[in-house]
Amino acid sequence: MGRPAVDPVPGAPAATLDLSDERALAVADYHAGIEVGLRYERGVELDSNADVRRRRLLRLLSRTDADRVVVLGDLVHRIAEPDGVEAEEVRDLLDALDQRGVPLTLATGNHDGGVADVFPDRIEMLPTEGARIGDVGLVHGHTWPGAEVLSASTLCMGHEHPSVRLTDEVGGSRVERAWLRGPLLREPFEDALGDEAAELAWQDPELVVFPAFNERSGGTWINVEGESFLAPFLPEALASGEAYLTDGTRLGPYREV
Template sequence: QLRAKYLIILGDVKHEVPGMSFRELKQIPKFFEAVKDVKIFIARGNHDVGLEDILPSYVSLHGSRGFRMQEYGFFHGHAWPSKLLTRCDYLFMGHLQPAVEFVDSFGFRSIEQVWLKGRLNREKVKEKYKTKKVGKLKLLILPSFNKLSGSLILNRTSPSELLGPVISRGFAELEKFDVHLLDGTYLGKLGSINFKPESA
């Protein structure tokens, strides 16, 4: 319906670690069979051990350091991205599975998945990868595919719990990232949003 040409998955196609559940063995090949009319690319996630054993030959599985397509870079996020990705203008990352929690004046709580949009610290990237030239390094952190996959609730999480080296080592200042709901609604910068009602 959308006339898509590519399907790009940022890792964690499977959940079971180690090994693979019977359901995964049965459903993963069926899923890819249903979408085989488009080119499929996967950046390996930390849950994808043994995934290559059940993937159809028409699915391209890349390593945990990600892959590049022109000015776009794709990686899961549990490992450092490849140096090839430092030349990209736009980066796409999974792993964090961001969400935020809202609390209303009655104490009712609502958890909503979000997109995070910001950029990497270009000077830190130059220093780590020992390179003088890098791309714009705009970073989009994607939410999980569905609510059943779980999420990391950012406004209930301490900095020490943030996942992946790019985030935990300060290469991306999440407080300065723009937060969008799944429908595109802009909530503001992560560090400036008040998710709880102000007391009277």
């Protein structure tokens, strides 16, 4: 048997991807410079974790021996052209990857509008509707995926930052980042694709929703009543998905956790 298309790294919000001729390390929602954003958005003062984030990613790269890094959207935090400490964090990450000869591919997210202008030759940018590499579709998830992405056998996305609230026997609770995985339903995409829907090479793909790499970015609590999803096609397109913790613990159907 060949390698799985998506293989989560145990204990980490990351996975390796089989992209035919390459093995990639994939993460979602890196949110470089988030501390500056939290200061202006919420008045929260936090020391920068830029070095910690970079070292975590580089350790995962060494651990997986991947040929490429794929970020499934929101490499940066501000919804504007990155500058200052945000741009510096991205530049330091790219410099570290260059030293290892590892390129970075970014599936453009809703926070990434200015990334291509600041780093025009250093990042491979995928369009907002995503792209297919080998038999894996890559998309951030804030817009409807294109027909090319939906023709893959596996679709990887970020954007949701899925999390679960777990309660113990004495009433204590904690929030954990989680994976969502399950069969993707075709029907929600037919209206969005319009004329392209008839030409869609549908393979009954598996959808894999990545947990956020940045632990400070919050998320969608998938098991809290009344919590709404961010992607325009969720939860309708993932009716029977299951949730997993980053340590591999299977929580069962995500609507019943």
